[in-house]
Amino acid sequence: MRVKFILPALTEAESPFWRPIKYSLFPPLGLATLAAYLSPEDEAELVDQHVQTLDLQDVPDLVVIQVYITNAYRAYAIADHYRKKGVFVILGGLHVTSLPEEAEKHADVIFLGPGEETFPAFLRDFRKGQPERRYVSRSRTLAGIPPVRRDLIDRRLYLVPNSIVVTRGCPHHCAFCYKDAFFEGGRSFYVQRVDEALAEIARLPGRHLYFLDDHLLGNRRFSRDLFEGMRGMGRIFQGAATVDSILEGDLIERAADAGLRSVFIGFESLNAKNLEQSNKRQNLGRDYDRVIQRLHDLGIMINGSFVFGLDGDGGDVFEETVEWAVSKGITTATFHIATPYPGTEFYRKMKAAGRITTDDWDLYDTRHVVYRPEGMSSAELKSGYDRAYRDFYRWGAIARSSLFHGSLKHQLKHFFYTSGWKKFEPLWNFVIQMKKLNLMTPLLEGVLSKVTGSGHQTDPDAPSRADLPKAGLVRVQ
Numbered sequence: 001m002r003v004k005f006i007l008p009a010l011t012e013a014e015s016p017f018w019r020p021i022k023y024s025l026f027p028p029l030g031l032a033t034l035a036a037y038l039s040p041e042d043e044a045e046l047v048d049q050h051v052q053t054l055d056l057q058d059v060p061d062l063v064v065i066q067v068y069i070t071n072a073y074r075a076y077a078i079a080d081h082y083r084k085k086g087v088f089v090i091l092g093g094l095h096v097t098s099l100p101e102e103a104e105k106h107a108d109v110i111f112l113g114p115g116e117e118t119f120p121a122f123l124r125d126f127r128k129g130q131p132e133r134r135y136v137s138r139s140r141t142l143a144g145i146p147p148v149r150r151d152l153i154d155r156r157l158y159l160v161p162n163s164i165v166v167t168r169g170c171p172h173h174c175a176f177c178y179k180d181a182f183f184e185g186g187r188s189f190y191v192q193r194v195d196e197a198l199a200e201i202a203r204l205p206g207r208h209l210y211f212l213d214d215h216l217l218g219n220r221r222f223s224r225d226l227f228e229g230m231r232g233m234g235r236i237f238q239g240a241a242t243v244d245s246i247l248e249g250d251l252i253e254r255a256a257d258a259g260l261r262s263v264f265i266g267f268e269s270l271n272a273k274n275l276e277q278s279n280k281r282q283n284l285g286r287d288y289d290r291v292i293q294r295l296h297d298l299g300i301m302i303n304g305s306f307v308f309g310l311d312g313d314g315g316d317v318f319e320e321t322v323e324w325a326v327s328k329g330i331t332t333a334t335f336h337i338a339t340p341y342p343g344t345e346f347y348r349k350m351k352a353a354g355r356i357t358t359d360d361w362d363l364y365d366t367r368h369v370v371y372r373p374e375g376m377s378s379a380e381l382k383s384g385y386d387r388a389y390r391d392f393y394r395w396g397a398i399a400r401s402s403l404f405h406g407s408l409k410h411q412l413k414h415f416f417y418t419s420g421w422k423k424f425e426p427l428w429n430f431v432i433q434m435k436k437l438n439l440m441t442p443l444l445e446g447v448l449s450k451v452t453g454s455g456h457q458t459d460p461d462a463p464s465r466a467d468l469p470k471a472g473l474v475r476v477q
Contacts, residue, residue, distance in 0.1 A: 001127075002043045002060040005031040005152075008067075008074040009049040010365070021428040023050040024437065026163040026212060027153040030093075030115075031066055033165075036146035037120045046152040051432075054078070059085055062126070067093040067103065069178070069341060072361045076106040083108070088131075090122070095361070097182050098343030100134070113137030113182055114168055116145055138185055142168065142192040147200065156435045159444075160210045166197040166226065170214040172242065174266075175279045176307070179214065181343030189215075191222040198229045208445055211239035217251055218242075224251060227258035236448045240264040244282040246291045256298040261448040262331070263295065266305045270324060273312035279345070292328050296405065299450050301331040301417060308388070309338040309381045311374040318384035322391045329404025331418055335388045336366035337381060338373075393422040417447050 007028040028048050035044045047054050056078070063082045067075040072095045079089045083106070092111030096103040104110045109131055111118055118135035125131045155161035169189040173180050180188070192200075201209065216239035217223050230237075236259050243265060246252050252260075267288060269275055275283050295302055306321050325333050340347035340356065341364060350356050355372045363370050367385070369378040376384070391397060398418045402411040431437055 001038075001041075001062065003035070003038060003045070003062045003064065004058070004060040005035055005044065005046045006054065006063060006065045006075075006078060007031060007048045007050070008054075008065065008071040008078055010068060010070045019425070020432045021159065021425070024157060024432050025159050026210070027150075027158050027161060028066065029148060029163060029165055029212065031064065032149045032152055033145070034064060034115055034119050035149040035152055037123060044149065044152060046149070048157070049074075051157040052154075056081055059087060062088050062090065064090045064092070067091050067095040069095045069098075069361045069364045072103075076103075079106040088126075094178055094182050095342075097184075098341065104133070109133060109135065111135050111137075113185060114140060116140065116142065136185060140168070140183075140187045140190050142166075142190060143196075145192070145196075147203065150203075156438060157432075159437050159440070160208070162204045162206060162208055163210045163212050164200060164204065165212050166200070167191045167213045167215070167218060167222070171218045172215070172282050173279060175277070175345040175349070176338060176340070177344060178341040180345075189218055191219050194222060194225045194229060197226055201230065201233070201235070206441065207234060207236050208441070208448065209235055209237035211237060214240060215245070216241055217245040217255070220245075220249070220251055224254055227251075227254040230258040233259070235259040236261050236445060238262040238264070238448075240266075242266065242282045243286045243288065243291050246294060247286060252294065252300075253298065256300060260298075260300055261450065262301040262303060264303045264305065264334075265291070268305060268307045269310060269312070270321060271310070271312040271317075274307075274310040277311060278307075289328070292330070296329065299410075301414070301448075302329075303332045303334060304330045305334045305336070306388075307336045307338050308385050309369065309373045309376075313373070314375045315380055315384065317375075318388045319391075322388050322397075325392060326397045326401045327404070329401050329414065331401075331414055332421055333392050335385060335392075337369055337385050338371075339364050339366045340371055393418070395419075395423075398423075413447060420447070 005028075010023070028046065031046055035046060038044055045060070063079070065075050065079055075091065079091060083089050088108050089106070090109045090111065091103050091107040092115060096110050097112045100110055100112055109122065110133070111122075112134065114137045117139050118137050122131060122135050153161060167189065169183045169187070170177070170179065171189045173188070183189075238261065241252070241263050246265070266280075266283075268278065268280055268283065272284060275281075292302065304325055306325070308317055308321070338346070340350040347356075350371045356370065357372060357378070358370050369381050372378065373381050398415060401418070402415040405411050405414050431440060
């Protein structure tokens with residue numbers, strides 16, 4: 001059986017928001033995981049339209065398409081094309097789970113929720129010629145899942161080919177979270193077995209890893225054992241955590257000892273009213289300054305996430321947020337316009353109030369205003385969002401933020417990481433076009449490496465270059 005897995009592009013290349021480096025970060029692990037359930041005699045192909053050309057002339061036996069909200073129309077067009085040719089088409093993913101009635105018009109079968117249980121069940125039914133129309137995830141476990149089919153991924157096309165997922169979902173339920181509805185009807189947060197997670201890590205070449213988990217510290221026992229197992233492996237890694245998990249206990253110290261060098265944190269808002277209305281309780285009453293200081297003391301850089309346009313925001317929120325982030329030495333910032341995704345509590349609230357202004361899913365990318373904000377006009381929200389990015393990544397702001405970090409070595413590390421992410425677009429584009437992202441490995445690993453008192457950026461537990469696997473090296477955010 002010939003099976004084609006497709007991730008349609010989230011944003012078309014002609015969009016003014018298209019940044020090749022952003023869309024070349026991570027390979028589609030979800031599809032590569034599903035491919036692992038195929039039989040050895042099956043022929044599999046994985047196409048990521050962000051970095052590859054999608055050939056629509058073939059006629060595979062089965063096409064599996066992953067659907068997000070901003071690639072939904074492209075996903076539907078691809079699905080319709082193959083169905084007209086008599087190809088059996090599956091649609092799954094966040095958007096399909098949120099709006100199954102919309103998606104099933106374009107598919108032979110749809111999947112709701114995670115696929116660890118349902119995709120193997122579908123394959124059995126499909127081989128017998130008796131597939132169901134819908135497969136809904138109920139029983140959820142990561143125990144015994146097969147190794148990800150990384151052989152289907154061209155590592156040269158990604159900045160972070162060593163991305164990895166060892167948990168599913170999140171223990172929190174923020175009102176605006178797109179992924180929350182994806183896990184309804186079953187456990188919303190579950191973890192892999194530690195030994196299997198460590199085995200997957202051991203299979204990855206090089207030093208750098210990026211954990212794509214929504215909350216790497218979400219299960220304290222699992223995380224503690226994972227970090228203990230990673231000590232001495234010589235890894236440098238990045239991941240995501242919450243404000244409260246940074247403050248409680250010594251788990252973040254254990255993560256740093258294991259090689260954590262950069263963490264994504266959803267600060268979201270400096271306004272307690274916004275946090276409460278968004279059910280962001282893990283941030284309420286927390287000391288953001290203490291979070292930042294604790295991470296900086298451990299040599300962990302911060303990628304802060306912020307949302308604009310919630311009901312507690314006025315026109316001053318943009319300048320206030322940027323000034324706070326710069327003055328606290330946040331290394332990189334990700335700004336978002338509050339977006340009411342279908343399936344979320346935020347969407348239901350905005351819909352009931354008649355505040356949704358469009359159902360054009362292409363605009364639901366956190367860069368456009370798709371509802372009527374309360375504290376400002378839509379134009380002010382959009383203008384302020386654009387200005388926040390410009391102001392945070394100005395050369396002067398990057399230099400001033402670097403000064404937050406005490407030593408010159410730490411200041412230089414901050415400066416090069418921040419400016420490298422936003423200020424060298426032509427270089428990134430050239431390297432991507434040449435399919436040579438792996439050439440950036442030594443520089444990126446050097447910036448992420450721990451700064452020591454000797455003046456060198458090294459990790460004392462790291463293996464020598466001669467000890468590293470010969471299959472290749474790796475990346476950064």
